[in-house]
Amino acid sequence: MAITSPSERIWWKQPIARIELIWIIVAFIWGLIMFFMMIYWHGAGEQNLSNEAYKITPVRFAEKAQTMIDEYTVRQENGFPVVRPPPGSDVYLIARLWQWWPILELEKDQSYRLHLSSMDWQHGFSLQPVNINIQVHPGYDMVVTVKPDQAGEYGVVCNEFCGIGHHNMVGKIYVVE
Amino acid sequence: MAKTAEFRTCPTTGLKVDLTAERLIKANAVVAVVFLAIGGLFGLLVALTRWPAVHFLPADWFYLALTAHGFDVLLVWIIFFEMAVLYFASAVLLGSRLAGPKFAWAGFVLMLVGALITNVAVLRGQSSVMFTSYVPMMAEPSFYLGIILFAVGALIGVFVFFGTLVVAKQEKTYEGSIPLVTFGALTAAIIAVFTIASGAIILIPTLLWSLGFISYIDPLLYKTIWWGMGHSSQQINVAAHVAVWYAIAAMVFGAKPLSEKVSRMAFLMYILFLQLASAHHLLVEPGMSSEWKIFNTSYAMYLAVLGSMVHGMTVPGSIEAAQRARGLTKGMFEWLRKAPWSNPAFAGMFMSLVFFGFIGGISGVVMGTEQINLIMHNTIYVPGHFHGTVVAGTTLAFMSITYLLVPLIFRRELMFKKLAQWQPYVFGIGVAGISMFMMGAGTLGVARRQWDMTFADAQLPFDYPSAAFLMMGLNGMAAVMAAVGGLMFIVVVVGSVFFGRKLGIDEKPSYPEVPPQASESLSHYGSAEKLHIPGTVMLVSIFFIAFVLYYFVNWKYLSEVWPLS
Ligand code: HEM
Ligand SMILES: [Cu+2]
Ligand SMILES: [Cu+2]
Numbered sequence: 257m258a259i260t261s262p263s264e265r266i267w268w269k270q271p272i273a274r275i276e277l278i279w280i281i282v283a284f285i286w287g288l289i290m291f292f293m294m295i296y297w298h299g300a301g302e303q304n305l306s307n308e309a310y311k312i313t314p315v316r317f318a319e320k321a322q323t324m325i326d327e328y329t330v331r332q333e334n335g336f337p338v339v340r341p342p343p344g345s346d347v348y349l350i351a352r353l354w355q356w357w358p359i360l361e362l363e364k365d366q367s368y369r370l371h372l373s374s375m376d377w378q379h380g381f382s383l384q385p386v387n388i389n390i391q392v393h394p395g396y397d398m399v400v401t402v403k404p405d406q407a408g409e410y411g412v413v414c415n416e417f418c419g420i421g422h423h424n425m426v427g428k429i430y431v432v433e
Numbered sequence: 434m435a436k437t438a439e440f441r442t443c444p445t446t447g448l449k450v451d452l453t454a455e456r457l458i459k460a461n462a463v464v465a466v467v468f469l470a471i472g473g474l475f476g477l478l479v480a481l482t483r484w485p486a487v488h489f490l491p492a493d494w495f496y497l498a499l500t501a502h503g504f505d506v507l508l509v510w511i512i513f514f515e516m517a518v519l520y521f522a523s524a525v526l527l528g529s530r531l532a533g534p535k536f537a538w539a540g541f542v543l544m545l546v547g548a549l550i551t552n553v554a555v556l557r558g559q560s561s562v563m564f565t566s567y568v569p570m571m572a573e574p575s576f577y578l579g580i581i582l583f584a585v586g587a588l589i590g591v592f593v594f595f596g597t598l599v600v601a602k603q604e605k606t607y608e609g610s611i612p613l614v615t616f617g618a619l620t621a622a623i624i625a626v627f628t629i630a631s632g633a634i635i636l637i638p639t640l641l642w643s644l645g646f647i648s649y650i651d652p653l654l655y656k657t658i659w660w661g662m663g664h665s666s667q668q669i670n671v672a673a674h675v676a677v678w679y680a681i682a683a684m685v686f687g688a689k690p691l692s693e694k695v696s697r698m699a700f701l702m703y704i705l706f707l708q709l710a711s712a713h714h715l716l717v718e719p720g721m722s723s724e725w726k727i728f729n730t731s732y733a734m735y736l737a738v739l740g741s742m743v744h745g746m747t748v749p750g751s752i753e754a755a756q757r758a759r760g761l762t763k764g765m766f767e768w769l770r771k772a773p774w775s776n777p778a779f780a781g782m783f784m785s786l787v788f789f790g791f792i793g794g795i796s797g798v799v800m801g802t803e804q805i806n807l808i809m810h811n812t813i814y815v816p817g818h819f820h821g822t823v824v825a826g827t828t829l830a831f832m833s834i835t836y837l838l839v840p841l842i843f844r845r846e847l848m849f850k851k852l853a854q855w856q857p858y859v860f861g862i863g864v865a866g867i868s869m870f871m872m873g874a875g876t877l878g879v880a881r882r883q884w885d886m887t888f889a890d891a892q893l894p895f896d897y898p899s900a901a902f903l904m905m906g907l908n909g910m911a912a913v914m915a916a917v918g919g920l921m922f923i924v925v926v927v928g929s930v931f932f933g934r935k936l937g938i939d940e941k942p943s944y945p946e947v948p949p950q951a952s953e954s955l956s957h958y959g960s961a962e963k964l965h966i967p968g969t970v971m972l973v974s975i976f977f978i979a980f981v982l983y984y985f986v987n988w989k990y991l992s993e994v995w996p997l998s
Contacts, residue, residue: 257612257683257687257688257689258612258613258614258679258680258682258683258688258689258690258696258751259526259612259613259614259679259680259683259684260526260612260683261607261608261609261610261611261612262609262610262612262613262693263689264693265608265609265610267610267693267694268693268694270692270693270694272692272694272695273691273692273964274964275750275964275966275970276691276692276695276743276746276747276750276964279742279743279746279973280695280739280743282977283738283739283742283743284739286735286977286980286981287735287736287738287739290735290798290802290984291727291735293802293988294727294730294802294803294804295727297803297804297988298723301804301988301991301992302992302996302997302998303804303807303991303992303994303995303996303997304723304804304997304998305717305723305804305807305997305998306998307719307720307721307722307723309719309720333893334892334893335892336892336893355892359893372719376569377567377569377570378567378569378570378652380810380811380880382811382812382878382880383995384878384895384897385877385878385897385898386994386995387808387812387876387877387878387994388807388808388994388995388997389717389806389807389808389809389810389811389812390717390807390810391717391718391719391810391811393652393653393718393719394569394652395651395652395653396652396653396719396720397719398718398719398720400997400998401997401998402995402996402997403995403996403997404995405995405996411893411895411896413878413880413883413888413895414880415810415811415812415880415881415882415883416567416811416882417496417562417563417570417882417883418570419570420492420493420496420561422496422882422883422884423492423883423884423885423886423888423890423891424885424888424890424891424892425891426888426891426892426893426894426895427893428893428895
């Protein structure tokens with residue numbers, strides 16, 4: 257029994273039943289498939305993180321964002337600037353207690369280099385209803401090249417707990433034709 | 434240690450039981466259950482708040498309760514119970530005296546004091562940082578101090594376990610190799626050493642930081658090392674509850690492992706392929722390369738997962754073989770249909786096995802896939818997944834073995850037998866419900882650790898789909914069921930332990946039924962040539978098909994979101 261010492265003293269010399277062996281082999285091959293699937297997706301799939309990231313101070317990141325906001329703001333909405341940067345450009349989204357700043361307006365089927373960083377604590381970039389989720393740290397500038405493929409109005413929810421206003425931290429991204 | 438240990442002989446198993454070890458097992462188990470009750474209550478409050486129609490707690494209390502829930506159940510309940518498991522698997526199963534009982538008591542006191550300090554810190558309201566306490570969000574110093582003391586206490590307990598193995602070996606209290614269950618506990622203990630070391634490496638500087646002696650802790654570094662503790666502690670839980678599965682199979686059926694070699698190798702995989710850097714918590718963080726993520730989540734071939742999949746066959750397989758040897762050989766499933774479903778130790782253990790595999794296991798591997806994590810990270814899918822592992826799996830397994838420990842170790846007759854009989858079903862199904870409904874809501878984007886899914890006070894509006902609200906409502910109902918199941922457990926156990934009829938010195942408990950000593954023929958069915966376990970093969974095949982389908986369905990979901998690179 258499992259709660260007593262093995263009844264065969266030399267248990268490591270006992271043969272393994274065929275069915276156990278088969279299952280071990282099946283599980284092992286499945287593990288390999290899952291491993292190669294991730295690599296395969298880097299080549300064939302369209303959803304991969306570039307893992308491009310830089311150390312940056314919050315002040316420096318805010319400056320870069322402000323430059324973009326100054327140049328490309330097209331209107332105001334609820335006190336937020338709505339910024340429409342040119343396709344292909346570097347786009348900055350500030351996470352801070354408790355806002356995603358500014359509102360972005362992107363063009364469908366165009367690529368943008370989206371930069372994410374926090375001014376204070378950690379936040380969670382959660383693009384809805386697409387459901388893309390990326391962790392945002394203070395001190396790191398994470399760059400993701402995004403290519404919105406459907407026009408519409410998207411919410412950016414914060415899904416990393418960031419204090420008492422966490423549930424009020426909502427941002428917006430417009431995707432236009 | 435001049436004083437020699439005192440023993441009694443167990444009338445059911447004939448094992449020599451060190452009375453000090455017995456007292457330690459009782460103390461650790463009782464404290465564990467008390468914290469399960471407290472933490473479970475917080476869990477209920479959290480779930481009621483996340484039920485949109487109820488929205489029970491105000492925001493600040495919600496985040497406080499969530500911090501307390503995570504700490505009290507995940508750390509305090511589980512680790513106290515694991516201490517009891519370690520002492521049981523060493524001193525009791527090996528019929529040995531416990532090494533250094535004074536140290537064991539010191540460890541117990543440290544853990545208790547630490548748990549209380551952290552709870553007080555949380556209840557004071559300035560430490561609602563979640564049990565993960567990600568920097569730069571800061572808690573009161575005593576929050577970290579309590580966790581550190583708790584961890585030191587646990588480390589002492591782990592070394593007492595190692596010491597006991599040495600003592601038993603030297604004093605030749607057993608012949609041959611240690612039992613499989615002890616081996617499983619040993620893997621858990623080895624992982625615990627690594628876990629607690631990671632915890633110390635990160636929490637001691639964090640304590641100094643909260644006291645103002647250190648000015649900066651890198652948030653990414655913190656997370657990497659913190660999950661060195663947080664992740665590997667989950668591997669402890671898995672090793673411990675798998676050991677408990679084997680123990681229950683042995684105690685209820687007299688089941689013998691199909692192959693000692695295979696089962697032990699599977700345990701060893703947990704140590705060898707422990708994800709040291711806990712990469713799957715860092716899949717969408719800045720600054721980690723894909724090579725690093727892929728290699729570390731899988732170590733190229735998912736060998737720790739392989740370990741669990743092997744146990745997933747050998748545990749039910751050993752039960753099937755034992756049942757068939759008793760003559761329950763009709764069809765594929767007579768052995769399972771005629772299993773003692775009214776014995777809560779078995780019912781709970783079997784549900785733990787099934788839910789851990791189907792709910793917790795599959796979702797964990799899928800979510801831990803580098804790219805798929807993008808559509809799940811930090812959504813409420815994540816708590817859905819780990820209520821499948823650590824609640825439906827570990828907690829339910831620990832509850833089940835408690836039904837055997839009450840008569841065997843506490844020497845009390847189980848009270849409220851009807852309640853006990855239903856308890857695993859109510860709790861198990863409730864927990865399976867919360868796991869799956871949270872996973873469903875997470876798939877629809879709902880954030881975890883979030884007080885208001887309507888965003889009523891946000892500057893910009895946003896609405897989740899109505900299906901998400903439905904899921905969270907169902908989650909609330911399932912949570913009530915789980916909480917009722919938890920309460921039933923507390924009532925049965927606390928009632929029996931304090932008020933149950935004391936068993937006489939030589940009295941064998943009549944309930945739950947424990948089988949007669951395995952007959953000679955039974956202890957040899959495991960031999961490879963005639964192993965016949967078609968029912969288990971069927972169950973494992975269903976599991977495998979579900980796994981493969983669910984895995985690829987999620988790649989399909991992923992392929993539908995915005996292209997990213
Ligand atoms: C009556 C039983 C339980 C219920 C109803 C319950 C419910 C919940 C709910 C609704 C959440 C919150 C999800 C969120 O908003 O992010 C949660 C979080 C959590 N639960 Fe439970 N739970 C129960 C038992 C347990 C047990 C026994 C454990 C551990 C063994 C556990 C471990 C956790 C952990 C670690 C978290 C995450 C806390 C955090 O995000 O910081 N739960 N639970
Ligand atoms: Cu935030
Ligand atoms: Cu937040």
